[in-house]
Amino acid sequence: MNYHLILLLAAAGSTLTQAQTPVPANDQPLPDRQAQLPATAKVAGEQYLTPRPMSAIPDNAFGDKVLLGYRLFANTQQLRDKYVGNELNCINCHMDSGRKANAAPMWAAYFAYPAYRKKNDKVNSFEERVQGCFNYSMNGQAPASGSPELVALSAYAYWLGMSGLMDEYGVQGEVPELTDAQLLAGGKSEDFPVPDAIKAALTVEQRAALPGRGFPKIAEPEQAYDPARGKLVYQAHCQTCHGADGQGQQMGGVYNLPPLWGPQSFNWGAGMHRVNTAAYFIYENMPLGKSIQLTNQQAWDVAAYIDSQKRPQDPRFNGDVQKTKAQYHQHDGYYGDAPNGINLGQDAYPNFPKRQ
Ligand code: HEC
Ligand code: HEC
Structure with a gap:
């Protein structure tokens, strides 16, 4: 169908199904999930968190979620036509598979959600922020809340962040496993489970503003x-x-x-x-x-x-x-x-x- 025709139909309040029209009807606007991050200038000599290497991902059910998250993040094209509508992958902007400081790394993002949005007086969870990148950066249609893809992407971000924090503050052992609901919410809350040494070193606010976040x-x-x-x-x-x-x-x-x-x-x-x-x-x-x-x-x-x-x-x-x-x-x-x-x-x- 001709695109201008689609626009005309959408403007006229047509009842085309979602599969046919790329333009959402007026009464169901997409949530505004692409809030600008609070950008700050780089500080000379700043140290950045180093997540554990891929080889440290545990060989168990939780590790499988983390690994799936990594694979979706690096090769998002496997979701083409299902959730993705362009030729990009998450890693094209979140470089080095979401590990690179100052390229909106996932290890920093994870602990910045849920985030309060003054604009719509709403709290955005980590999964909602990821849904935003599907709708806009990937020109697609985000997976539904709680879907396995969002759980996996959240598990990957959490594992990167928590493994980095544990090594930084001398906490031994595997990254603690979380429920899917905890993973999807994000790590910025007082009751989010965090090893004591990390809790003692960083407030929730500090954890949410790790050096290297965003650009x-x-x-x-x-x-x-x-x-x-x-x-x-x-x-x-x-x-x-x-x-x-x-x-x-x-x-x-x-x-x-x-x-x-x-x-x-x-x-x-x-x-x-x-x-x-x-x-x-x-x-x-x-x-x-x-x-x-x-x-x-x-x-x-x-x-x-x-x-x-x-x-x-x-x-x-x-x-x-x-x-x-x-x-x-x-x-x-x-x-x-x-x-x-x-x-x-x-x-x-x-x-x-x-x-x-
Ligand atoms: C075209 C580039 C681009 C692609 C591709 C992209 N993103 Fe993003 N993403 C951004 C930008 C830009 C921001 C930050 C917006 C800002 O600074 O205002 C962001 C922010 C985020 C954040 C929040 C970061 C933080 O520190 O709060 C998450 C999480 C995220 N993206 C996940 C993803 C996932 C998952 C994918 C793949 C499904 C993806 N992004 C694909 C550009 C992209
Ligand atoms: C040597 C090759 C190379 C050059 C030169 C280069 N880029 Fe890129 N660019 C890349 C690659 C590769 C990626 C994806 C990064 C990744 O996947 O790790 C990328 C990603 C990007 C992205 C985010 C992804 C997207 O599609 O929007 C932007 C924006 C961008 N480049 C802009 C520029 C600009 C502006 C310049 C010139 C100042 C430039 N690039 C020069 C290779 C290059």
């Missing part, structure tokens, strides 16, 4: 960020890997270099579409293998270039670009603007398309 904030650009300048940075430092057209590179249908925009990349609800978030990520982590080489200005400009390209619709789109923009896009981004002559909210790729 470190960089200074504001000296000149307002500019996609045209960013294009030059892109051509010089990025396109050999990500392609002149930003579509990444694949061999035999498997992407080894991820797409940065277009139908196979993250959608307009994803955190990476915000210019500041992308600039922080890029400055710290790109170009791969040669990071922290761009100037702040280059990082902002190239982030603006990438984030001013056409990508899949914001799944919270309610049929009215300006309303969607007003409701969800009060930040650094181009949704609903027309930096290249086309309105990036109106002219967008579909949500959760099936692989051809």
Whole structure:
């Protein structure tokens, strides 16, 4: 079906089933789960937690959940068409399989949930935050609450974090096993089971703000960020890997270099579409293998270039670009603007398309 037709039907309140329409009906908006993380600048000499190696995952039922979580995290494409609607894997942004400090590592994320969200006066659990990345970063449809995939991804994040904390504070033995409900909630609560030595060393708040969480904030650009300048940075430092057209590179249908925009990349609800978030990520982590080489200005400009390209619709789109923009896009981004002559909210790729 023609995408514009889908938009028209959705706007007219059509009763298409979910499988047919990528645009959710007006009365059931997707929860806003892509809250900006509290970005802070990097502190010189900071030490980061080191999770145990994969070989330390125990050979038992609990270890199997952790291992499944790792496999889903590294090869999220096995969930293509079921929960994933683009060519990305979690590791493309949460690098080194979610272990890399300053690339939103899972070991730090785990202890930051459940998190209170002032905006909707709601508490978001760890599984809900993961669901957010499925809906937006993966342009998909998140697994249902409590599903085995969410349990496994939570178990993996917990195991990374807890094994790191135990080694840091001299606690011997295996990582304590938790129930599925505990795993899904996340590790930020007074009654979350934590070995005494760790409890004595860190408050719940400190545990929720481990150094290396998220992407470190960089200074504001000296000149307002500019996609045209960013294009030059892109051509010089990025396109050999990500392609002149930003579509990444694949061999035999498997992407080894991820797409940065277009139908196979993250959608307009994803955190990476915000210019500041992308600039922080890029400055710290790109170009791969040669990071922290761009100037702040280059990082902002190239982030603006990438984030001013056409990508899949914001799944919270309610049929009215300006309303969607007003409701969800009060930040650094181009949704609903027309930096290249086309309105990036109106002219967008579909949500959760099936692989051809
Ligand atoms: C396109 C990049 C991208 C992909 C792919 C991606 N994420 Fe994320 N994720 C982000 C960004 C960006 C943030 C942080 C948003 C911010 O800083 O505002 C984030 C945040 C998170 C957080 C919270 C981190 C914290 O410290 O609070 C979790 C958990 C998470 N993602 C899990 C996942 C999982 C699981 C997958 C795969 C199913 C995934 N992400 C895929 C970009 C991505
Ligand atoms: C040497 C190859 C290489 C270069 C050069 C490179 N990247 Fe990447 N980039 C990668 C790989 C590989 C990943 C996925 C990381 C992973 O899976 O560990 C990635 C991931 C990303 C992501 C997150 C995933 C996505 O698809 O959105 C962004 C954004 C990004 N790169 C931007 C840039 C920018 C901007 C530049 C230039 C300043 C750049 N990259 C240069 C290889 C490269």
